[in-house]
Amino acid sequence: IWECSRRLANVIVENKDFEEVIRQYDREGAVIYCDPPYYKAESCYEVEFPPEDHQRLHDVLVTCEGYFIVSYNYQDYICEIYQDCYIFRTSRPNSMSQTAGSEYEEIVITNYDPRRHNSARHWQLSIFNLSAADEEEGKYTLIHEPTKELKQEE
Numbered sequence: 001i002w003e004c005s006r007r008l009a010n011v012i013v014e015n016k017d018f019e020e021v022i023r024q025y026d027r028e029g030a031v032i033y034c035d036p037p038y039y040k041a042e043s044c045y046e047v048e049f050p051p052e053d054h055q056r057l058h059d060v061l062v063t064c065e066g067y068f069i070v071s072y073n074y075q076d077y078i079c080e081i082y083q084d085c086y087i088f089r090t091s092r093p094n095s096m097s098q099t100a101g102s103e104y105e106e107i108v109i110t111n112y113d114p115r116r117h118n119s120a121r122h123w124q125l126s127i128f129n130l131s132a133a134d135e136e137e138g139k140y141t142l143i144h145e146p147t148k149e150l151k152q153e154e
């Protein structure tokens with residue numbers, strides 16, 4: 001308990017709408033990570049998150065001064081609304097499935113190219129290894145690159 005207490009000593013817990021929290025903490029150099037309820041899986045969550053909220057999340061994130069990272073389940077609709085971002089795809093074992101070997105497809109969406117942030121200076125922004133995407137399980141593959149970058153490398 002003491003170790004956990006020390007690690008959480010300076011943590012702030014907010015109970016606000018996501019848009020308000022993102023706007024409050026967004027600034028140049030900030031890293032915002034969002035893990036919204038998965039699209040078309042909202043019934044698995046105790047909070048409501050209608051399709052309008054998925055769009056609203058996108059709309060607030062693309063105005064960020066800082067960096068953002070969003071994790072989602074793979075859905076065509078989500079890929080469509082995030083066309084102005086980098087989208088990486090992966091699969092992982094589906095712990096909710098009763099079928100052995102079942103996998104779940106996920107995507108990670110960013111407003112920057114994480115392949116360019118593979119240095120000690122930017123370690124927070126290179127959250128996954130992209131170098132061997134097709135060789136090993138659990139790697140991320142770029143499936144969409146925006147025509148215009150939202151966030152330039154600093």
